[in-house]
Amino acid sequence: MRFTKKISLNGMVRALILVFVLCGHGFAANEGPTPAEILKEAMMHMGKEEYDDASALMYMYLSEVEESKAPRVIAIAQDIRFKLASILLKTERMDEAAPVLQEYIEYPLGKFQRLSRKMLATCLYEIEDYEGAVTACTNALYYNENPILEAKKFVAKDDDDDEEESSRFKQKEEEEPEYTQQELNELYLTLAESYYDLEQWTECIPPFEYVIAQAPNEQRKGYAIMQVINALIEIPDFARITAWIPQLYRTSARYDIRVNLALMNAAAALYEAGEYDSALPLYRMIMPRDELVTYQESRIRDIRISVGLPPEPGAEMTEDEKMLFGVVDDPAAPSQEEVKPKALVDQENLIYALKELPPYELDVQYRMADLYKTVDRYWESLRFFDVVFEADPKSEIGERCIFEMVETLIDEVNEPAEAERRGFDYMAKYPEGMTPRQIAYTLNGYYQKTNDMKAVKALKPYLDGLVRTNDETIVKYDTELYFMQGVADLVLQDYEGSEKSFRYVLDEFPGSHQEANSLYWYGMSKLFLQKYESAFPDFEKYIKKHATETYVDECSFQGGICLFGMERYDEAMERFSYVISTYPDSSVYPEACSMRGDIYGSRGELDAAVDDYTRAVAAAKKVNQATYATFQMAEVYEAEDKYDDIIRTVESYLDVWDEEADIAKALFWIGKTKIQQKKIDEAVKTYVDAIVKYGSDVRQDGVDLMIAELVKVSAIYLDTEQQNKLKADLQAGIDENDDLTLQLRLRVLQSKLDMTETELGKQLIQELSDLENASPPVLACICDASFEMEDYSRAEELLLIFITKFEDSDYMRAAFKLRAYGQYAEKDYEGALHTIEEAQEHYGTEYDVAWAQLMKAQVLLDQGKVDEAREANMNLLSVPSWRGAPVAQATFQLGQVEEKAGDYLKAFGFYQRAYFQYKGHAGGYWAAEGYLASARCLKKLGLSNDARNTYRAMLFDPYVSDLPQSEEAREVLGAGEVAEIAAYIESGGTSNITINVEVEKTAEGAEPVESSKPSTEEGA
């Protein structure tokens, strides 16, 4: 009773009932049915497709004949086992079918040895007995190749069978055909799948490979390849995967749902493993879910029609469909519930699973984009990022894509304009969250890298439009972005802007990671604006609040600069000493030394100054730190006539800094020393050679110093022959060099030697459309010519070039003057005062910037600020370096001040002083103006005779009588008197005309210059 263990309880009950029924049909109750009767009954039920009854009776039959050794009975039993197994498979009672088939295989005289083995394999696989399935498949395949051997083995085991039976058995075995190719494919696929489900990855590959090689069906082939790839991923063996991908790519397996699901998993695994070349084609093969569902639903429809079901579940087939697909009604068929074949159920389940999947298309597209980017295929990545972004711009993945696009456009494909277009558009449309900040940050980084600070500033409206949150990371981004705005202002030298920007960061993002830096640069912005008093507390605050931060040493130093700027020199000295002693390794140490050296120098403590400069040079970390200290030291040595020390210092500087050194400036000092040592020819040669060698660099201010020095040397030390040689050398320099910057420098130098600067300047105004190649002397030459022509049209541009490119150049004074006069001509008084202030800050009371003070007074007077105008003029009088023509003009202007104030007597006093004391200055210009203004005041005072005498005195005064202003005197006096005066002068007569007017002593100390009684004494 081997079967009883396997038969289901249901089967047993059914069998007992059937026995009872059989008895009721005429069998004797005490005898029971014979095996033949049971068999007959079973066959009857089978014929009627009453499979449950049939199988129950078959079980009963088999238990009845189990003990029989008769070959015929055994053969019949085997036939019944096979039929039973077939019924059980048909009714999907796989777990029962398997033992039946197992016995069929083990017993002799079974006709379907190959088929039964294959069925057993299928059963075991279906009931998920994968190990059993592997064994069954292997046995089936082995048996297929070796049927005789297997039969012999069996026969040898069975001692009871005689020769004849064995022979018959063998004959029957040989009658069964070998497996068809399709059956073999199915067996190998079952074997492969069983190994796969047992996770025996290596073992599953050969049977899959067999299927791939033999299966005619593209989808099955593709499925098998996919499974091989999955197994190789599990092993893992990525190298072999690469070989399989092209094959998979050529199949149509992509329409298989299982392949699609597996593709996603495999692609993700390969992606994670960095196997991009393998992952990419897999991602490409994944079909969009909707497309796949549509395709597979049409397949379900086909399957349903092929098995006689309506195309759609629950629907009746139309008559047309019945006619078309040849389906006929079966009145006996159950109508209420569809009986679906397994393939259909499987297909439906797969579609269900597919529909249940969350949308995966965008994820696939994003991964492809990312993958392309990872392998440097940037243009492809851009397209896929764009697809995902456009599909869902607000999603996390969409945001990621727009950021990736902007980054890729900038960093990888050099399309910044497109990056800006996309980035700006996004920031404007989606001002919330992290992504617009990240985009702004990326753009900002690009602008900084390309030094395009104006573009950084162009980001500001977008930043202002971003919606603020308290999210820590977002706040950090905002802080950084606004901080960068300040940095951009700084670089653009818009210090007022940077002051505001850093203030904004400090106010809006208190306690941020950029607080200390913002505070420092806030102070620095003020420092650049020379707001020393305002900047000082910021640096002090930094020191207190951020004592451990980066710029604490800088703040100490800059605090010293503020003190210096506030002219609190003792405190500044103390502060620089503190920096020097506290931060010996700091980058500001050399500068602190230089600053303290400057203070010592200004106090005449030259040794101490030199010591500090020496320290600065020794500690210099940047060339400019060494350069400043070296040449400051040279200045000190020059003051002490220590020319050997100059040479030593400068040569040491050149040795240390080599190519980085300001060689031109060094040569300037070497030349200067040679001049002092009376080695004039050597000095001239040094200068000319250096100018030609370094003069093509527009920023070499040492060359410009040499140009000025050569002019002086030529005038003072060179004879005509030497001067001609110098000019010839310069001309050779022009002829032999193509560089425009050098040529312009040499031409300016020539013009200075020839005293034709103004002509050259006028020529250059015409010649140079842009001033890119113009060095400071060239610019100054243009300024001077413009000034003479009263052409102020390029004044602003010229000054801006100096400020941005040559801020330290001594030649800038010409640009200040031109600009201020231009502004004055346009009555832009505030502008003019600002320029004057700048000029005075740069050049103080140097002789050739007296114009600034004079103009300041004049502007103030024009503005009606009489007292301030008076003070400005008075201030000029007290400056020793402005003695001469400036004082003459100031005196005259003081007269104008008083005249405007209505004090004609006092005004007369100043005018009179102008022609009495300063007639020798400015070619007598101010004296002549003084005469005329005096006469005018006397008339206003009702002293017409004195006024007339003043005109007469003017014509007698040889300093002014030939000047154009004297024409006014001639007109007033009339031709006769003028002729008399001329004749008198001709005869050698001189005048002692004196106009004495009572003038009160003034509070300002403008002492009246004449006595009080108006009288005229005409010399005979």
Added chain:
Amino acid sequence: MKNVVAIIALVAVSAIAQEEVVQSGTPARLEAVNGKQVRVFLQSLVDGTVTFQAFKSDKNIPVPADKIRRFEFYPKYDAAALEQSFNSADYDAVLATLEPLMLDYAPYMTVSNNMQDAYCMMMEAYRAQGDFAKVRVCAEALAQSSGPKFVMLGQVNTALAAIAEGDFKAVESLREEIESEAASLYLQASAERAQGQPKVAMQTVVEIIAEHANDVQWMAPSELLSAELYLDMAMTNSAVSTARQVKNIYGGSNIAADANKLYIALGGESE
């Protein structure tokens, strides 16, 4: 139609009847549009008329080419070796095999036959070697054939020859005739590249990659074109990377072999 079928039927009968006749021409099995087949010796194909002699007959029989479904030729060559040469981009070897062979078969390429694949290989080999005059000859013959695959290859290669000659107007009109959008875009990108617009061409290639990712026939050359465009744009790393992917993804094809040549030329390391 009946007449042609009758002729072919007659030829079949007479072929059996006659023997021992010295034959010239290209031996082939001719299949008429009605499915009837006969062994013949092809004499010529001129102006849409095929002239042939029946087996063991020296009588020339003219038949309109459009009444013939297909020729089956009997070439003697190692097809596997040829395919191996082609797929490894050994175009010299391909031409060494096919040029002499095609002397007999080339005149009949407007009719469907079993040598058309080989003819396409020869055309591709000419193209790889830059001999566009010969590409044009092959392409124009294929463009007149009946198989859609060969028609398209003919059209595309005619257009590629036009691109090589700088006749971009002709390319545009040819593109309108091509059914495959991917192929049309491929031509567009090739023309844009030839006109010195690598960025524009790259956008077109990207369109193919994004929208026709599973059109393996045109994806492979398009991706190779992408590698070349990266090179044009001096993005060498991208070119190397793309060439490497093409050789790996399309392994075993001539495009992969071409990509491998580019990859090695750009200093790619063998994997």
